[in-house]
Amino acid sequence: MRLKNKLAVITAAASGMGAAGCEVFAREGATVFAIDINKKNLDEVVARVGRAGGKAYGMVADLLDPDNCRKAIAEAAAQMGGIDILWNHAGIPGLRDVEDLDLDGYAKTMDLNIRTGLVMSGAAIAHMRKRGGGAIVFTASTAGLVGASVSPVYSAAKFGVVGMGKSLALRYAEEKIRVNVVCPGPIETPMFPDFFDPNASKEVALAAQAKVVAAIPLARMGQAIEVANAALWLASDEASFVTGAALPVDGGFTAR
Numbered sequence: 001m002r003l004k005n006k007l008a009v010i011t012a013a014a015s016g017m018g019a020a021g022c023e024v025f026a027r028e029g030a031t032v033f034a035i036d037i038n039k040k041n042l043d044e045v046v047a048r049v050g051r052a053g054g055k056a057y058g059m060v061a062d063l064l065d066p067d068n069c070r071k072a073i074a075e076a077a078a079q080m081g082g083i084d085i086l087w088n089h090a091g092i093p094g095l096r097d098v099e100d101l102d103l104d105g106y107a108k109t110m111d112l113n114i115r116t117g118l119v120m121s122g123a124a125i126a127h128m129r130k131r132g133g134g135a136i137v138f139t140a141s142t143a144g145l146v147g148a149s150v151s152p153v154y155s156a157a158k159f160g161v162v163g164m165g166k167s168l169a170l171r172y173a174e175e176k177i178r179v180n181v182v183c184p185g186p187i188e189t190p191m192f193p194d195f196f197d198p199n200a201s202k203e204v205a206l207a208a209q210a211k212v213v214a215a216i217p218l219a220r221m222g223q224a225i226e227v228a229n230a231a232l233w234l235a236s237d238e239a240s241f242v243t244g245a246a247l248p249v250d251g252g253f254t255a256r
């Protein structure tokens, strides 16, 4: 088991890659503290982990609020008896428009993608220090490695996540807290269509999505579990000499 006896927190845990992460982290021996704003889906994920013989706690929280982030980390440490791993997966595509910029939308995109992970990490570090080290994984995107015309604001935020991950890796290396970033390409989850124009006709939307897939060397979209497996590896001791990395999980999209 690759995460035997590890205590792991996962955000945006009720769907997509976060939910796959809960299942695979628990299967590999971790106790999982799963956080999401969607109670119904979160309950289902926690129950699924339990049915598979794993151990998971669930907490409903809107992680846009920094107080909720700090409370969630305190609760995770109290329930599990500490924290070894934090996968900061929460994020949103946010705004498409840049010419008539909605500043509230801008703030929300930046805050959930950047501030939430920073506040969660800041609160978790003291708990990792007590256990002699730890592993933090952020979810950025290929849009954090190369430009993305569909959402420049999202791309700005995800480049920020990559920079933040690398900088935290340098700052906490001496304390044996590794920090890495996973950068998914297009992944088949409920979020994927949100990257495209909601006012476009179905045909135009499907054509836009097909164009994205056509740019992927492996000629398909990714699956949630493929990103969860990358996060699992980065969080595990198998990646003990890996810190400050931004790992594309993108079918070769950023290799061009």
Ligand SMILES: NC(=O)c1ccc[n+]([C@@H]2O[C@H](COP(=O)([O-])OP(=O)(O)OC[C@H]3O[C@@H](n4cnc5c(N)ncnc54)[C@H](O)[C@@H]3O)[C@@H](O)[C@H]2O)c1
Pocket: 011, 012, 013, 014, 015, 016, 017, 018, 035, 036, 037, 038, 041, 061, 062, 063, 064, 089, 090, 091, 092, 093, 112, 139, 140, 141, 142, 183, 184, 185, 186, 187, 188, 189, 190, 191, 192
């Ligand atoms: N799907 C993709 O193609 C793709 C590609 C690259 C990066 N990403 C990144 O992956 C992450 C999530 O993507 P996914 O595809 O797994 O999404 P998803 O839509 O399957 O799940 C997102 C989860 O986040 C939760 N959530 C939303 N706002 C929240 C909040 N304020 N507080 C707590 N929970 C909240 C939702 O309830 C949902 O369960 C994001 O950081 C996203 O930017 C996605």
